[in-house]
Amino acid sequence: MSGGEITARRDVDMKETKQTIQELLTPEAFLQWVRQHSPNEVIGQACDAAACPLARYLQDNGLNARVAQPFVFLEGEEEWITLPEWAIQFENKTDFLLGGNITAAEAEWLFETLFVHRIPIERLRLYR
Numbered sequence: 266m267s268g269g270e271i272t273a274r275r276d277v278d279m280k281e282t283k284q285t286i287q288e289l290l291t292p293e294a295f296l297q298w299v300r301q302h303s304p305n306e307v308i309g310q311a312c313d314a315a316a317c318p319l320a321r322y323l324q325d326n327g328l329n330a331r332v333a334q335p336f337v338f339l340e341g342e343e344e345w346i347t348l349p350e351w352a353i354q355f356e357n358k359t360d361f362l363l364g365g366n367i368t369a370a371e372a373e374w375l376f377e378t379l380f381v382h383r384i385p386i387e388r389l390r391l392y393r
Contacts, residue, residue: 289322
């Protein structure tokens with residue numbers, strides 16, 4: 266394979282990976298993954314790009330991903346992929362409201378608080 270063919274194949278692979286990430290990073294799919302775990306099971310670690318709940322979710326779906334808001338980046342790739350707004354909000358509050366080990370119950374509570382009950386993010390600081 267020539268250099269140009271390798272670059273073209275890599276571009277196709279990255280385009281497919283971006284599409285996969287966009288399909289996975291829907292609020293519904295993430296919440297479904299959270300609910301597959303027992304409530305007290307630790308599903309992530311706050312402030313850890315490789316072990317936060319969103320990174321673990323992507324890893325469980327076959328991607329060697331790290332999450333450093335507002336981006337997802339993949340091992341060996343130069344291009345970063347922007348997280349959807351809901352995921353940025355979730356990551357932000359996971360890091361600064363929950364902290365430490367994050368259980369499935371805590372992740373579900375935070376998700377529902379932010380996106381089902383739509384309590385403004387600013388008000389959540391009161392509960393820290």
